Amino acid sequence: xxxxxxxxxxxxxxxxxxxxxxxxxxxxxxxxxxxxxxxxxxxxxxxxxxxxxxxxxxxxxxxxxxxxxxxxxxxxxxxxxxxxxxxxxxxxxxxxxxxxx
Amino acid sequence: xxxxxxxxxxxxxxxxxxxxxxxxxxxxxxxxxxxxxxxxxxxxxxxxxxxxxxxxxxxxxxxxxxxxxxxxxxxxxxxxxxxxxxxxxxxxxxxxxxxxxxxxxxxxxxxxxxxxxxxxxxxxxxxxxxxxxxxxxxxxxxxxxxxxxxxxxxxxxxxxxxxxxxxxxxxxxxxxxxxxxxxxxxxxxxxxxxxxxxxxxxxxxxxxxxxxxxxxxxxxxxxxxxxxxxxxxxxxxxxxxxxxxxxxxxxxxxxxxxxxxxxxxxxxxxxxxxxxxxxxxxxxxxxxxxxxxxxxxxxxxxxxxxxxxxxxxxxxxxxxxxxxxxxxxxxxxxxxxxxxxxxxxxxxxxxxxxxxxxxxxxxxxxxxxxx
Numbered sequence: 001x002x003x004x005x006x007x008x009x010x011x012x013x014x015x016x017x018x019x020x021x022x023x024x025x026x027x028x029x030x031x032x033x034x035x036x037x038x039x040x041x042x043x044x045x046x047x048x049x050x051x052x053x054x055x056x057x058x059x060x061x062x063x064x065x066x067x068x069x070x071x072x073x074x075x076x077x078x079x080x081x082x083x084x085x086x087x088x089x090x091x092x093x094x095x096x097x098x099x100x101x
Numbered sequence: 102x103x104x105x106x107x108x109x110x111x112x113x114x115x116x117x118x119x120x121x122x123x124x125x126x127x128x129x130x131x132x133x134x135x136x137x138x139x140x141x142x143x144x145x146x147x148x149x150x151x152x153x154x155x156x157x158x159x160x161x162x163x164x165x166x167x168x169x170x171x172x173x174x175x176x177x178x179x180x181x182x183x184x185x186x187x188x189x190x191x192x193x194x195x196x197x198x199x200x201x202x203x204x205x206x207x208x209x210x211x212x213x214x215x216x217x218x219x220x221x222x223x224x225x226x227x228x229x230x231x232x233x234x235x236x237x238x239x240x241x242x243x244x245x246x247x248x249x250x251x252x253x254x255x256x257x258x259x260x261x262x263x264x265x266x267x268x269x270x271x272x273x274x275x276x277x278x279x280x281x282x283x284x285x286x287x288x289x290x291x292x293x294x295x296x297x298x299x300x301x302x303x304x305x306x307x308x309x310x311x312x313x314x315x316x317x318x319x320x321x322x323x324x325x326x327x328x329x330x331x332x333x334x335x336x337x338x339x340x341x342x343x344x345x346x347x348x349x350x351x352x353x354x355x356x357x358x359x360x361x362x363x364x365x366x367x368x369x370x371x372x373x374x375x376x377x378x379x380x381x382x383x384x385x386x387x388x389x390x391x392x393x394x395x396x397x398x399x400x401x402x403x404x405x406x407x408x409x410x411x412x413x414x415x416x417x418x419x420x421x422x423x424x425x426x427x428x429x430x431x432x433x434x435x436x437x438x439x440x441x442x443x444x445x446x447x448x449x450x451x452x453x454x455x456x457x458x459x460x461x462x463x464x465x466x467x468x469x470x471x472x
Contacts, residue, residue: 011136046164050161050164051161097160
């Protein structure tokens with residue numbers, strides 16, 4: 001089972017009591033953003049509803065998914081993640097939009 | 102000796118303020134949940150160490166937090182608020198139908214008898230209940246499904262259910278208020294509801310005497326006289342002596358009767374407090390003078406309370422859930438401002454002191470009187 005590196009916004013790390021900047025997460029195949037979020041929410045139930053809607057699973061508007069420096073926010077969440085993410089060479093970055101003052 | 106604990110919700114976290122019964126020296130703990138908006142925190146009347154907090158964010162949505170040790174530590178509980186069945190529509194600002202969408206919890210009201218039971222008032226307007234300490238929530242959908250529901254329209258702050266009053270003499274009676282739908286009452290523990298807005302008059306709405314559509318900002322009640330309700334409407338300060346069946350205007354000699362907060366003395370049910378705000382287009386005190394007004398006659402005759410409050414260059418607002426009273430003999434009064442000040446009067450309003458000047462904008466204040 002691939003072990004992914006996940007980079008979460010600081011507010012979500014605090015909410016889930018994750019002490020490190022990144023977390024390691026085992027994600028069963030097929031590894032996609034959707035399956036990664038399933039695994040993340042299973043391990044950290046308090047994150048349900050914070051990244052995507054409880055029911056519709058739609059990404060919250062002010063969050064973005066970055067994969068190997070590409071914005072995957074608008075790709076289907078069942079798109080297979082690349083080897084660089086699966087091998088842990090690159091983190092999956094879940095980023096809070098930088099907006100407002 | 103008794104002590105007081107204040108639960109302060111702000112735009113950037115929660116703070117817990119504690120003092121002994123003199124209320125002269127305060128300890129400030131926080132911020133809890135730094136960076137999040139804390140719309141409201143409230144403790145259980147039967148277990149003061151059981152606290153609930155509504156934590157929200159435009160980025161990350163709604164969280165509900167619970168403390169079992171008076172706010173020293175917190176744990177997230179269930180944050181899923183799902184409307185019952187097909188939610189249907191209410192009116193949007195332009196009068197078109199708009200689907201009900203959950204946004205946040207504005208107000209939490211713990212049960213008067215069971216620390217595991219708590220009510221949550223939501224935007225878009227809905228009343229939710231948990232009977233397991235927040236681990237699960239279900240909607241009391243009879244409110245939203247009231248025949249007037251499709252006609253409810255949001256106020257400028259959203260279609261928010263911001264007031265929940267539980268009647269200590271009648272466990273089946275709940276009064277709630279929604280901006281800008283109005284006030285509603287259930288006499289069967291939340292199964293069915295009726296609008297209680299007779300006597301309210303709101304200029305500039307299509308029917309100024311309509312059954313719903315009034316922008317009620319807050320309602321307060323002294324638990325000793327639960328049929329007497331005091332309301333700060335958008336404009337107008339009102340009272341009812343029959344649990345909302347009929348309202349009468351008690352603005353009297355107030356310099357302006359626009360405002361958000363209203364509260365009642367904990368031992369004198371006819372002593373009422375408001376903070377007049379200049380107007381609905383200028384949300385700050387008249388002439389830069391922060392004044393609490395007190396009526397000892399249940400309304401109409403009001404006196405300004407200014408000792409210790411800034412009387413020049415003050416342009417803050419006091420939001421609807423940002424005033425509270427304690428239960429000590431001399432009844433402490435507290436309020437927080439959008440400028441981050443929290444004021445305390447240990448003598449029922451005669452004099453005031455700032456507990457702190459520099460918190461983030463204050464959204465809510467609750468007072469707990471501890472043995």
